Amino acid sequence: MNLGRAGMECGEKIGSYLGRIVINSIDKPCRKDGATLENFLRRRYMNPELELCTGCELSYKFLATPTLALAERMLKVDRDWISSMLKGRYGESWLKGIASIARGVKEFGIREPFTPASPLLVVWNLTYKCNLRCKHCYEDAGKERVEMGESEAREALEKLIDANVSAIAFSGGEPLVRKDFFELAKRAKKAGLYVSVASNGTLIDEKMARKLREVADYVEISIDGLSEKHDTFRGIPGAFERALNGVKHCLNEGIDVCIATTAWRGNLEDILKVAQMANDLGARFIHFNYIPVGRGRKELDISPKEREDLLEELARRNLENYVKLGRGDLILSTAPQFGRKTKEVAQLQGIDYLVSTHYGGINLPIEKLRSIESTANFIGGCGAGRLYLAMEPNGDLLPCTFFPREVKLGNILEDDLLEVWKKDQILEELRDRKKLWYFRKENRKVGCGACEDKLICGGCRARALAYFGNYLAPDPGCVRNAELIS
Ligand code: SF4
Ligand code: SF4
Numbered sequence: 001m002n003l004g005r006a007g008m009e010c011g012e013k014i015g016s017y018l019g020r021i022v023i024n025s026i027d028k029p030c031r032k033d034g035a036t037l038e039n040f041l042r043r044r045y046m047n048p049e050l051e052l053c054t055g056c057e058l059s060y061k062f063l064a065t066p067t068l069a070l071a072e073r074m075l076k077v078d079r080d081w082i083s084s085m086l087k088g089r090y091g092e093s094w095l096k097g098i099a100s101i102a103r104g105v106k107e108f109g110i111r112e113p114f115t116p117a118s119p120l121l122v123v124w125n126l127t128y129k130c131n132l133r134c135k136h137c138y139e140d141a142g143k144e145r146v147e148m149g150e151s152e153a154r155e156a157l158e159k160l161i162d163a164n165v166s167a168i169a170f171s172g173g174e175p176l177v178r179k180d181f182f183e184l185a186k187r188a189k190k191a192g193l194y195v196s197v198a199s200n201g202t203l204i205d206e207k208m209a210r211k212l213r214e215v216a217d218y219v220e221i222s223i224d225g226l227s228e229k230h231d232t233f234r235g236i237p238g239a240f241e242r243a244l245n246g247v248k249h250c251l252n253e254g255i256d257v258c259i260a261t262t263a264w265r266g267n268l269e270d271i272l273k274v275a276q277m278a279n280d281l282g283a284r285f286i287h288f289n290y291i292p293v294g295r296g297r298k299e300l301d302i303s304p305k306e307r308e309d310l311l312e313e314l315a316r317r318n319l320e321n322y323v324k325l326g327r328g329d330l331i332l333s334t335a336p337q338f339g340r341k342t343k344e345v346a347q348l349q350g351i352d353y354l355v356s357t358h359y360g361g362i363n364l365p366i367e368k369l370r371s372i373e374s375t376a377n378f379i380g381g382c383g384a385g386r387l388y389l390a391m392e393p394n395g396d397l398l399p400c401t402f403f404p405r406e407v408k409l410g411n412i413l414e415d416d417l418l419e420v421w422k423k424d425q426i427l428e429e430l431r432d433r434k435k436l437w438y439f440r441k442e443n444r445k446v447g448c449g450a451c452e453d454k455l456i457c458g459g460c461r462a463r464a465l466a467y468f469g470n471y472l473a474p475d476p477g478c479v480r481n482a483e484l485i486s
């Protein structure tokens with residue numbers, strides 16, 4: 001180990017130690033006021049008039065205020081911006097998330113990228129049942145398998161709420177075929193979680209859209225190409241028309257709608273057309289990275305160069321939207337390389353901008369963007385087992401919904417979610433970018449482990465596992481790793 005690296009590691013350890021002491025001092029339950037950390041966040045960002053008992057008032061003034069101001073400076077985020085998010089429509093969910101990030105320092109130390117004290121998001125594949133037969137289905141939906149019953153599902157949801165999860169995404173199979181979907185979504189919403197639904201859209205008529213508006217903050221509908229191409233891929237004639245109607249019904253209800261398109265060998269030429277269609281309809285667009293798991297075969301994958309070109313065009317459109325409309329979240333991608341690509345495209349135009357997670361854009365005014373890369377490094381690309389977990393219809397927990405069922409971490413009904421989150425060794429490995437592999441090629445190092453952008457990206461760990469049999473291997477979908485698979 002050279003002295004520079006040893007010095008950095010020592011600095012990280014001291015920073016983490018001090019961080020733990022500080023967070024501990026502002027995160028103590030108060031018998032009069034309740035959870036102090038949440039109260040301090042409310043007071044600084046939501047309600048300066050919030051009354052606190054004398055002890056909490058002193059802690060707020062002398063401990064919480066300087067700590068939060070320092071965190072804002074370190075992360076280069078604006079206090080007014082945090083205020084506007086916490087006072088906005090999804091304030092409760094943001095509050096849970098920020099508290100979890102702070103408690104993550106106590107639990108895991110100061111890390112780049114960070115790990116919160118509990119998953120910020122759980123993608124819940126609610127059912128294996130589906131009314132379509134998509135070629136690429138990661139869940140291999142349609143096959144009969146044991147699922148949680150209604151009371152078990154209710155119990156599972158209460159466990160997620162108790163663990164302070166801030167967002168839940170109902171997926172499947174097709175989540176809307178499950179009878180108790182609305183009951184579960186309503187409970188999640190009432191508990192202050194951000195609720196999203198990933199659907200094939202074909203079951204969403206006007207009545208269903210009206211009901212969705214009451215429980216869902218965001219509805220994502222999959223459309224994989226224009227007309228026949230979508231029907232062929234999804235395996236049912238008429239699926240395109242029905243999905244499109246689903247999009248329109250949700251938009252008519254004022255729901256935040258996003259059209260999701262998985263890019264594979266057979267639909268590449270349609271991707272940008274679908275993105276344009278989404279834009280014309282007033283919906284957002286997200287490109288889904290093809291991952292050969294479940295029914296998805298490797299032969300259907302696109303090449304690293306095709307992926308790079310697609311991401312470049314999406315990044316260009318994302319930046320254009322950001323500069324013109326102040327919206328960095330209208331066009332996104334689940335490929336973690338999207339952060340790197342938006343950075344490269346923006347740098348060519350002299351703008352310090354990047355999408356700080358591949359699935360969430362920035363809407364901060366351009367004059368307030370300050371060294372956005374440090375925030376992006378902190379947020380950190382691939383979130384498998386670090387920012388989020390997936391939950392199967394039978395309650396099994398996985399690091400990411402695209403991980404095979406063999407990488408089971410536990411089961412929500414049998415295990416303590418937070419114990420799994422804190423102690424599981426697979427999760428620990430996934431969170432540490434220093435563990436990513438690289439290979440030596442002549443005098444060069446090739447692979448995510450040696451990449452200068454491994455903090456903002458990290459490569460798709462599910463793709464690494466699918467191709468190399470190890471989740472720490474290089475992501476073979478990236479142009480920087482292309483020579484490893486040629
Ligand atoms: S080499 Fe890996 S970490 Fe670097 S940009 Fe490509 S996928 Fe991301
Ligand atoms: S492994 Fe990471 S990048 Fe890949 S799909 Fe899962 S969260 Fe996204």
